[in-house]
Amino acid sequence: MQVLKFGGTSVGSAKAIEQVCNIVQSYQRKGKLIVVVSAMSGTTDKLIACGKLAAQGNETYKSILNEIENGHFETIRSLFPITVHSGLISQVKKQLNQLENLCDGIFQVGELSRRTLDKIMAYGELMSSWMIAEKLRQMGLNAIWKDSRQLIQTDSHFGSAQVDFDITNDQVTTYFQHQTEDYFLLPGFIASNSQKETTTLGRGGSDYTAAIIAAALDAGVLEIWTDVSGMMTADPRLVSQAIPIPRISYEEAMELSHFGAKVIYPPTIQPVMERRIPIWIKNTFAPADEGTLIKDNGEKPYPVTGISGIQNIALLTLEGSGMVGIPGFSKRLFEALHREKINVILITQSSSEHSITVGVHEADIIKAKSAVDSAFAQEIYDKKIEPLLVERDLSIVAVVGDNMKNHHNMSGKLFGALGRNAINVRAIAQGSTEKNISTVISKYDVKKALNVIHEVFFAEPLKQLNVFVVGVGNVGGKLLEQIQQQAAYLKTEMNLQIRVVAIANSRKMYFNEDGVHLEDWKQALDNAEPMDMEAFASRMVNLNLRNSVFVDNTASPDISLSYGRFLEHGISVVTCNKIACSADYSSYKKLKDLARKYNVSFLFETNVGAGLPVINTLNDLIRSGDRVRSIEAVLSGSLNYVFNHFVDGTTFKEVVKAAQEEGYTEPDPRIDLSGKDVMRKILILARESGAKLEMEDIENQGFLPAILLEAASVDDFYHQMDQYEDHFSNLRKDADAEGKRLKFVATYRDGSAKVGLQAIAPDHPFYNLHGKDNIVLYTTNRYADQPLIVKGAGAGADVTASGIFADVIKTASVN
Known part of the structure; x- marks a missing residue:
């Protein structure tokens, strides 16, 4: 003997009921089958609303009763041949008339007791189970309908009655041992007390009805048919990576159901567990799926079920x-x-x-x-x-x-x-x-x-980083391209998924919690809402996604002010924006402290040297106990490009313009030429070495005439450069005369730092630094005789984006 229970969604429409009947029919020649069903989905809520509205003197209950009636009549018309409609509708109408009279009485007295509400709620299961019994008979199956109130006896705690198992077990066994039919249809959820008054077993009690019957008859199996393919490791509506649980113990199922897993009603398990009757949770709409078997404990792949x-x-x-x-x-x-x-x-x-x-x-x-x-x-x-x-x-x-x-x-x-x-x-x-x-x-x-x-x-699902990107110009665009390009590799080799949830530029911002489609992000951003950094930040915080990473590809001081807020909310920050780390030392330290306090990442490798591992190498030295004696570096790929191309036959203005057109300088090249950008970089390296320096502590031996720095616009700057060409040419000629090359060098030694243009001799590591390359020389206690050198491309959208990308990936080891 087997017991099958079908939930409200499984009997929620004529089509669903046909599926249920087909499943039942597939069990032919497998012994007696007891089928317990819930009310059609939504019906119980409507019945409760009818009772409460009537008690409040609100005649809206009548329209809800009409909805219930129309729904059941429509189901009959869709489910059965037209020749039997009249008789079946008449039978259901009798039930509905009783229900209407009950609600009218409540309306008159203005009171709804728990006893009366139980009686009202019973009609949903009574009607659905009766219709399904009739459908099975129409299909030629030897089916009979039985009122569960005649089998299950409870106390009088209406709304959530307690079962008297001694009486119930006796009534169930007595009834079924004298029946010759093969199929039995029972309404779930309802029972009666010793005075034959209707009681209910609590919301979800249809599962419990089936378990009570199965335990009383020592059934071979109890099957709970619902709208999902078994129990999952978590609620799939909240956890997209949830996976099915093929097998689970009775105790585990009880714990999960008690703590909110809605696949099975918590009291269901106890009666069948005592008899060691297995429970299968199956999907009515995907009957071939394996589902979940609830049984005695067995081997499982994970310690957590x-x-x-x-x-x-x-x-x-x-x-x-x-x-x-x-x-x-x-x-x-x-x-x-x-x-x-x-x-x-x-x-x-x-x-x-x-x-x-x-x-x-x-x-x-x-x-x-x-x-x-x-x-x-x-x-x-x-x-x-x-x-x-x-x-x-x-x-x-x-x-x-x-x-x-x-x-x-x-x-x-x-x-x-x-x-x-x-x-x-x-x-x-x-x-x-x-x-x-x-x-x-x-x-x-x-x-x-x-x-x-x-x-x-659960090791098999991917670890997911939720990334929010502000700044999608040259660098940001390349970053999105690299994330898309490497998606398959990260999934296969690192079990990692980087999901870009939001993108923004200075004009627009676009959010998609399911992930921005990186193949057409530009179009999505063009059609998005106006950019508002406060709104962007609030939305990111309120989404409250796990493993969140904020990426700043701008040079905006305002955006850098948001970093602390993000870190306090457990959001890692990755940035190429040097403003935050070169601001007041107290601000810099606060951000570092917040990252430690909230156990998130604050990474800014690309603040110095684009994609070169300049900061990471320095951090490794410090963490391993080494101490920095001095740092000597060429830290501006832009300036190195400019001075490498400033040769005889070219003007300084032409070289600067070319560098700007190639994207090696900021839109205003004076930011690079002034040395301020290099000052920020050496300040950051000094701070990462342990020094408590401020920006004003750094000496800037600039080479750009003050009047050019003060030009009203970039166009004015270029226009005025013609007047100072001799100044720049003389710098080059003086260096050439000594067989040297011009490099803009930053140094840190003995707690002080400076930047400035230097003529570099041929025997110096900086002499042959070509193109837009950067170079850093770390002289430390361990690297005292020969400095540790980091060298490579220090400018360009591709390498900067790759450095940011690497930092984003590093956050996965912390998040």
């Missing part, structure tokens, strides 16, 4: 010095909650006995506060304890797995992952069996937390 959560939780804390060493406080607390029938979901207590905290549903806050404060009124008056403390807007996220007890560091991995993503844990509970670790967090963080935890415990 699933992750679940309960929304809208409140924490209630009873605390006070008067509790320490005094027995009975916990008992009185739980008694007060019990009297108000408030379910306690989670319990945690400090070892000092100074406080005890419980989690309850937010809907119970007012009752709980009143009951507990009343129970401890004297102690509160005597100031031995505080009035009950209530914290709202919380959720519970639970990690469940029988195998967690066999693996070390489960808690460490869980809390480490939450901490790295700035998710604060308000309370923790872990059972002694180590099958469940429950955390209470802000409900604002639930989606983020579920995704973060899932990435940690």
Whole structure:
């Protein structure tokens, strides 16, 4: 004998009911089949609304009753031949008339009791199960309809009645042992008390009905047919990388269902678990899918089986010095909650006995506060304890797995992952069996937390970085191109997915939480909303996505002011913008400290040397215990390009213009020629070496006449350069006369730094520095005789983008 249960979506339309009947028919010649069904999807909610509206004196209940009637009549017309419509509709109409009379009576008296509401809610299952029984008979199957209220007896706790298993088991076995039919259709969810009054088993109780019947008859299997292909490692609506769970133990299924997994109603498991009856969770709309088998524990690939959560939780804390060493406080607390029938979901207590905290549903806050404060009124008056403390807007996220007890560091991995993503844990509970670790967090963080935890415990799904890019010009455009180009490699070789969620330039910003399509991002941005950095920042923070990375490809001071806010919200920052790291030392240090405090990345490799590993190499030296004695460097690819091409037969103006056209200088080349950009770079390197320097501490031995720096515009600057060509030519000629070459050099030594144009002799490593290359010489305690040299292209969109890309990838090791 087998028991099959079909949920509301499985019987939600004529087409769905036909699918159910086809599934049932496929079980021919496999023994007796008991089929338990829910009401058609949405019907129970409508029935509840009818009762409540009628009690409020609101005649809108009549239109809802018409909706219910029309829906069922339309289902009959679609499901059955026209020749039987009249008789079937007449039968259903009798049920609907009874329902209407019941609601009219409620309307007249203006009162709705739990007893009456149970009676109203029963009509959904009664009608759906009767229609399906008729359809099976139309298909030629030997089917019979049976009212579950005649089989399952409960107490009189209307709304969520408790089953009397002794009587129920006797009634079920007695009935079925005398029946010869092959198919039995039963309405789920409903039962009756000893006075034969209708009761219900709680929302989701159709699962429970099926389990009660299966256990009473010691069925071979209980199948729960729903609209998903079994249980998943997490809610797929919140965690896109969730994967099916092929097999799960009874205890794990109970834990997951208790903590919010909606595939199966929590009480369902207990009756069949006692008889060791396996439960299959199957998909009505994809019956060939394997589904999930709930059975005794077996081998699993992961220590964690699933992750679940309960929304809208409140924490209630009873605390006070008067509790320490005094027995009975916990008992009185739980008694007060019990009297108000408030379910306690989670319990945690400090070892000092100074406080005890419980989690309850937010809907119970007012009752709980009143009951507990009343129970401890004297102690509160005597100031031995505080009035009950209530914290709202919380959720519970639970990690469940029988195998967690066999693996070390489960808690460490869980809390480490939450901490790295700035998710604060308000309370923790872990059972002694180590099958469940429950955390209470802000409900604002639930989606983020579920995704973060899932990435940690399930190795096969990709780790996902959610990237927000501001600045999509030359460098930013190349970055997006490189991300798209390397997507397959990162997936295959690093198990990493970089998902660009937002892009922006100075005019427009575009968000797509599912990921920007990088093949046509320019078109999407052209049609997007106007750029507003405050709105961009707020939206990024409010999305609250896991492993978030903000990328700044601009030179904007205003944007750099947002870095601290992002780091405080657990968002890593990657930037080629030198403003933040060359601002006041206190601002620079604050950003570094925030990154450490919130365990996120603040990476700016491209501040110095574009894609060259200049800062990373320096950091490795410092972290490994080396000490910097001096730094000597050519740090401007733009200036190196200019002076390498400033040869006899060319003018300085021509070379500068060419460099600008090639994209090697800023749009205003004076930023490069003034040496200010190099000052920022050597300042950053000095700070990364441990020096507490400010910008004004750096000596700038500039070569550009002051009048050119003060020109009103770039055009005026170029126009005035003609007047100073002799000045630039003489600089070159003097160097040529000594057999030297001009390089703009930055140095840091003995706590001081300077930049300036120097004539470099042929025996110096800088002499043969070609094109737009940069070079850095680190002289340290370990590299005292021969400096450690980093050399390569120090300008250009491609290499700068590659440096930013590398920093983005590095954040994956922290996030």
